[in-house]
Amino acid sequence: MKWRSRPIPAAELLAAATALVLPLLTCPAAACEKTVRWNEDPPFSMRGSADGELIGLNVELVRETLRRLGCSARWVEMPWARALAELEAGRLDILPGTLRLPERERFAYFSAPGPQSRNRLFVRADELRKWASLSRLADLRGSGFRLGAQLGVAYGPDYDELMRDPEFARSVHRTPSRRSLWLMVDAGRLDGVLVNEMTGRRELAQLGLQERIKDTGLVANHPTAAVAFSRKTIAPDFVARYNKAAEAMQQDGSQAAIVQRYAPGL
Template identity: 50%
Template sequence: MIAVDLNRSPSPRYRPLFVLLLLVCLPGLATAACEKTLRWDDDPPFSMQTADGGVVGIAIDLNRAVLARLGCQTKLRKLPWARALKELELGRVDILHGAFRRPERERYAYFSGTVLPPSRNILFARTSTWGQWPSERLLDLQHTAFRLGAQTNVSYGTDYLTLMSDPAFAARVSTATNRTSLWRMVSKGRIDGVIADENTGRYEIHQLGFDAQIKPTAIVVSSDAAEVAFSKRTNDPAFVQLYVDVLSEFVADGRYQQIVQRYVMP
């Protein structure tokens, strides 16, 4: 019989092998402990429902793959963001992807750290006219005639706030609750560009058939690193570390980027 010392913490190098050994040696424990509830909502390309009722997306595929490596089944719950945070606190959601670390959240959640590349908001612009706006930062557009599109009540960082404090520039900014209308305005030449998350923007542009008309620029408007949050009621630090080890491996060997490319056109 194989003896497993549960009181000793394996070195980081051997943690994934250690958890697989546990799953082989303790099948009853693995079955009882390894179903993890993951939140999703209609947020392409990170999570979305297919025509046949399945749920897919960057966050869904990634978490399913990581949890499968840990011998865990994934259970999905569709929840709006605010409700998902409450359910995480209560232990009715185990894992919440794309969360920002906040002191009030650390009372009830462990965080993965910044393993995944930061989620960047970048400027997308009309291909036919972008050449007339040479710039390296969003602020470079302040004293031009550039017409910007942005979502209502969304913060895009300090440069954007500086521009919006200039009445002349703010007057040229078109806002909307839904980005689809903004992309259509760019395609018709009514505005020159839109700020959006780089993965979401690429996905939406492709879905609308605007790949040739709208392209991402090199201007990074903001770059904040989101993390994966784990309910303290249903997870312990050892499991979180095992998850982080596998997630880090996926990023290092390119599997994370392969998942991204399933949904985002190059």
């Protein structure tokens, strides 16, 4: 018995092609996974107390924005300085809560600015009166103030201007861990630390230091933070679509709902 080939009708070819392609179109999240940095940094990113699920202001905003683009997030825990290096190398796709600076634009695209809070100066409660006359960060120059700051974190133009003073810069203690900075302030080894106002209050409460270390009210001026995308792995078109999705979240109230969940009154 001989088998004879027959011409395949165009309709059958189209049906077969559709069967192969359709699963790819209907499962975009599986094909669109982005690595996103997180670190224990309440209220922006943290583990939920009940089940250990990753939650927080930045976590939920990025997760929902990516979902609207048909993408998912693979969360990677790492300290800030390393995250910047990984973003530049293309081993990290997305870094939330990043200041847009000229040196970072070499290796990163940036989203439109998101919800903002401020960096403030915290000192020991028993020294609040000593530093009460400070009205801006530049007033620390020549004061003998021993400041603590995180490695790799940008605090804005006021801080940068202050750090151009070699004498003051030598007195600044920089470390990857904010927890160690709080403990050094409490022990009297540092006079104060710059930190986001919401993060500072949460961390002090967790450490039981909320009565021993207080917010001076001095605000360090800084640019608005945004979401950074690695130029090596993310196309400009994706950033444009991310901005449109974020704008839609502003308009439908979902962004405000997330912000109020973690930062009431912001």
